Amino acid sequence: MTFLDLARKNAWRMPLRTVLLMVSIAVAFLIYGLTASFINGAQGAAGASDDLLGVTSAGGRTQPLPMAAKSRIAADPGVAVVGYVKRLRGFVDVERNVVAISAADPDLLMTVNGKELGLTPALVGAIGQSHDKVLVGRALAEAQGWTVGQRVTVTAFDTPREDGGRDWRFEIAGIFEGESAATDSYFMIARYGYVNAARARAKDTVDAFVVRPRAGVSPGELAARIDTLFANSATPTRTQSEKQFLEAFLRQYADIELIVNLVVGAAFVTLLMIVVNIMVFAVRERTFEIGLLKTLGFSRLRILALILGETLFVFAVGGGIGLALAKLATVAAGPVLGLVFSAAVLAKAIAIITVLGLASGALPAFNAMRTPIIKAFRTR
Amino acid sequence: MIQDIAPYIALIGIRKAYRIGGEMMPIFSGLDLTIPRGDFVAVMGPSGSGKSTLLNMLAGIDRPDAGTLSIGTSRLDQMGEAARSAWRAHNMGIVFQFYNLLPMLNAAENVELPLLLKPLSRKERRLRVERVLDLVGLSGWEKQYPAMMSGGQQQRIGIARAIVSDPGLLLCDEPTGDLDRKSADEVLDMLRFLNRELEKTIVMVTHDPQAALYARRTLHLDKGDFVEEKRAA
């Protein structure tokens, strides 16, 4: 037997109570694991790069910027390369099945954020073969069941064609993987030249420029310089890191992360209250035994550790089960829903488990530690 | 038997009072007592005379209000809770009337409990537990839980737990108070063996005159003082 065995055996004295506690802890951490993976993955912010800058219109993300701005941005000595994107949103087959297309220059895209997207020269070569070729992200391809060589038709919500139609036909030239599981790959890449030539309106404009600063150049300072450059032009700009860009993008609808954090936080606070309450009673029932342990020479600190050990054990088992289930769920449904259970999510969850385990044991442990032996012995 | 000349336990001018309903009720007002090393003392006296209070002070779990209480080289009356806690872990074993074994631990684990406070390996702890269980005649009962054992067996586990750390002092508060005659005699034989062969100093509170016969001497506590002291044969 070890000291930890003693804490464990104490926890199992009321098996039903302990199991119920562990179940509620497991459920709380399952929810936490899923929401944290969602925030981490669906926003793509986890895999988003902090070095890349996105230049969009200060008037709003849907306002186009003239292509002419590209050379002015490129003229800044801090800029290594400038790429550009025109985004299309549409659906395939049914309106619910929304897909996004980024129209870009494949070679430029490769130099600007080829690494983040997992682009290879072979992929760039493949899309270059004819004007209607597209590259599809791994997550999107898996969700739709698409394969290379297949033809797909996207009905655009926002970009009509010159010929009056809204159906854009493409042929899949390849599938890009994204740098890591956390990279957003639920979209496809088309050729800007083709889209620009065939669209009815706003020709020679882009939705965003993507800038890679030269090595050693501060992205923050460069962003400020670019915005100053266009401050008094017809199209003022707003330049942000890609991460900020993606986060701000979601924030336009609602601050999802804040809402999720509030809900999960409230769940944890409730959980804490419940466990503290149960543990205070559980330990009070054992006042006599704690007096006995003290009589045998267990110091106050050991009594403290014993009870904290017990709550930590309950939280570790319950939290471990919850997180394992969350991990399974993200592996099973991750690519489609964009859930990413990263090491950072795990580390944060373990930190929360530790804090809650210690916090919920603190009050009962403190009570037990302070009760004088003589008083404890008179409880029986 | 060899007994040291210098007293092992010395109580000088011990005062102790409890507050009962706003009034201070004195239990001891200047109690003196010396016990040499290797003694086996039975303490008798009417209910409420302060026997348990005396034993609790010797165990370092209660403190005198005034007076000197020394055991070996330790001045228990001057030590704080942390120091007394460490002192208890190494110097004193205690046996209770109602055994006070932990129900979720089996016999071996109950006995092992005090060893968790010592810098011993798992294997050393197991060997020590085996040795004392053998001593109290319960080897083979390691895996039994207290609820499955008779009172006499539980008390022998209690004694094993009290001596597993090899303390010099053994304190017993009515160790046979809950046992039938036969089990009581087995337990008392064991205490006598521990005193005679292993040279433990024993202070035993008891209501049972027959139990007191196992001791070397009996002290009678009444109205906060020893009224009579007699040597057993």
Ligand SMILES: Nc1ncnc2c1ncn2[C@@H]1O[C@H](COP(=O)(O)OP(=O)(O)OP(=O)(O)O)[C@@H](O)[C@H]1O
């Ligand atoms: N913690 C306490 N607070 C208040 N009074 C106490 C406390 N402990 C003991 N007393 C009182 O002190 C007196 C002596 O108690 P003690 O338990 O030492 O007696 P005892 O000789 O062991 O009696 P018994 O034979 O019934 O066990 C009793 O009157 C008891 O009510």
Ligand SMILES: [Mg+2]
């Ligand atoms: Mg008593």
